[in-house]
Amino acid sequence: MLSTTIRESSALAWALATVLLIASPWVAESAVHRYKGERFFPASDAFLFRGGREGLFMSTPYAIANWQTVAKGVSNGKAYIRFDHLEFHRPEEEAQRAPRTGKTGLIEALLFDVEDRDRIGYATSEKTRSFCCTPELVQRTGCNPGHVIVRPRDGDHQWPRVVEINFFGNDTAVVAAPSEIRIKMTGMYYLWFVICDKSLAGVSVTGTTVWKNPDGYLPGMMAPYLTFYEIMAVVYTILGIVWFVSYFRFWQDGLQIHTCITAVLVLSMVEMATWYFDFANFNSSGFRPMGTTIWAATLGAIRKAVSRVLVLVVSMGFGVVRPTLGGLSGKVIALGVGYFAAVELLDVMQNVGAIDDLTSSERLFLVLPVAVLDAIFILWIFSALSKTLAQLQAKRTTHKLELYRKFTNGLAIAVMVSVAWIGFEMYLRTSDPYNEQWRAIGSRGASGMCSR
Numbered sequence: 001m002l003s004t005t006i007r008e009s010s011a012l013a014w015a016l017a018t019v020l021l022i023a024s025p026w027v028a029e030s031a032v033h034r035y036k037g038e039r040f041f042p043a044s045d046a047f048l049f050r051g052g053r054e055g056l057f058m059s060t061p062y063a064i065a066n067w068q069t070v071a072k073g074v075s076n077g078k079a080y081i082r083f084d085h086l087e088f089h090r091p092e093e094e095a096q097r098a099p100r101t102g103k104t105g106l107i108e109a110l111l112f113d114v115e116d117r118d119r120i121g122y123a124t125s126e127k128t129r130s131f132c133c134t135p136e137l138v139q140r141t142g143c144n145p146g147h148v149i150v151r152p153r154d155g156d157h158q159w160p161r162v163v164e165i166n167f168f169g170n171d172t173a174v175v176a177a178p179s180e181i182r183i184k185m186t187g188m189y190y191l192w193f194v195i196c197d198k199s200l201a202g203v204s205v206t207g208t209t210v211w212k213n214p215d216g217y218l219p220g221m222m223a224p225y226l227t228f229y230e231i232m233a234v235v236y237t238i239l240g241i242v243w244f245v246s247y248f249r250f251w252q253d254g255l256q257i258h259t260c261i262t263a264v265l266v267l268s269m270v271e272m273a274t275w276y277f278d279f280a281n282f283n284s285s286g287f288r289p290m291g292t293t294i295w296a297a298t299l300g301a302i303r304k305a306v307s308r309v310l311v312l313v314v315s316m317g318f319g320v321v322r323p324t325l326g327g328l329s330g331k332v333i334a335l336g337v338g339y340f341a342a343v344e345l346l347d348v349m350q351n352v353g354a355i356d357d358l359t360s361s362e363r364l365f366l367v368l369p370v371a372v373l374d375a376i377f378i379l380w381i382f383s384a385l386s387k388t389l390a391q392l393q394a395k396r397t398t399h400k401l402e403l404y405r406k407f408t409n410g411l412a413i414a415v416m417v418s419v420a421w422i423g424f425e426m427y428l429r430t431s432d433p434y435n436e437q438w439r440a441i442g443s444r445g446a447s448g449m450c451s452r
Contacts, residue, residue, distance in 0.1 A: 031217035031286045035086075035205045040195055044121070046131035046148070047201055051109070051191035054211045055220025055438040056081075058186045063214065067182065074216040074284050079183035081111060081191065086176040086207035088165060094199055095172045105167035105200050108148045109176070112160035113187035119151040119160055120192075132196035148194045167200075176207075188220075188438045216283035221438050226283060229276035236269045264306055271299035290352055297347035305340035308377050309333075311411070315381045317388035335376060342369040378415060385411075 033052040040047035063077030098104035121129040133143035274296040392401040
């Protein structure tokens with residue numbers, strides 16, 4: 001039964017990895033959000049295009065006071081969202097129907113903090129939200145007919161920020177004026193482009209918007225990862241030096257498993273350094289190199305798979321109560337390879353070309369194979385430990401029995417902590433659908449890497 005489940009889970013993981021990795025867009029995205037002719041989609045009584053979402057920290061007081069003269073560089077204290085050659089296109093036939101002169105079509109760019117989401121649009125009695133102002137809503141909201149309904153903040157009428165972009169005459173294209181919107185308050189910012197004119201239903205957008213934090217281009221939710229991987233790279237380097245010194249001192253008494261542990265440690269050192277350089281480059285340039293990210297994700301997937309296989313092999317008593325794994329070798333390798341495929345897929349889809357989080361459904365689809373294979377590992381490990389402990393007790397090898405009991409207890413505690421952390425993470429994510437606690441999510445995400 002267990003071997004059948006292993007084969008089925010491994011096959012599923014490989015199938016998902018092959019299909020989704022082939023179908024995924026192999027481009028490296030960045031804090032520079034690129035738009036490549038995407039069309040607006042219907043949303044209630046408007047047409048909408050979501051231009052991006054990032055956690056941004058407020059600009060430093062010095063940068064705000066000396067915006068034009070502050071030094072150049074990524075760590076100059078400036079936080080902003082900038083429109084770079086943002087161009088909108090409408091179909092030729094729609095342009096020809098428009099008057100030859102004057103403004104003939106309005107697009108509104110809305111930039112707002114997630115806390116201001118209820119200030120966009122008007123909640124109707126039918127529990128829907130109208131985005132566009134109509135004559136009937138003028139008296140209720142004080143809005144401007146034909147425009148998006150936006151209620152300014154109390155004491156700050158510039159937020160949410162609205163930037164108007166107009167078509168003129170029969171033009172089929174309009175380029176938004178270059179603008180740099182300064183971020184003076186920390187928050188999770190959304191950029192929407194909204195059209196209330198139904199004649200502009202076929203509009204598409206190309207160009208870029210640049211999102212920058214005071215210390216660089218790294219999105220706010222990813223900022224803790226840079227510090228985390230820097231610390232972990234140093235920790236693993238120190239641990240590696242200590243291990244290698246001990247390993248070479250007692251290499252004659254070493255077992256094959258010690259060589260495997262050395263390999264995992266080297267993988268961990270290289271992985272942490274690669275992740276650090278990946279995020280450091282992202283922070284300094286605004287672009288995330290695809291090759292480095294894939295390499296880091298692959299190293300991590302190998303490390304996680306090999307680590308679990310090693311724990312399983314030790315639990316089976318390899319080198320202690322049995323000289324070989326015998327017929328189980330193929331099943332262990334199959335489970336390890338399946339786990340590698342599932343984790344590789346999850347990490348690549350989460351990191352390559354990613355700025356925003358995956359949606360809940362996407363994440364569930366990718367996490368489910370990893371969770372199933374983890375469960376198989378845990379069940380098999382504790383089942384093997386039970387048999388190994390029984391064999392050691394029967395042979396009355398007291399010293400090894402005591403070591404295995406401590407190993408079992410430590411492993412049980414580690415599993416319980418990991419499961420508790422996953423449950424805590426799931427609760428917080430489901431209770432915060434709009435990522436209002438994005439700073440805590442970023443910090444928890446970095447801390448959660450330790451539980452993996």
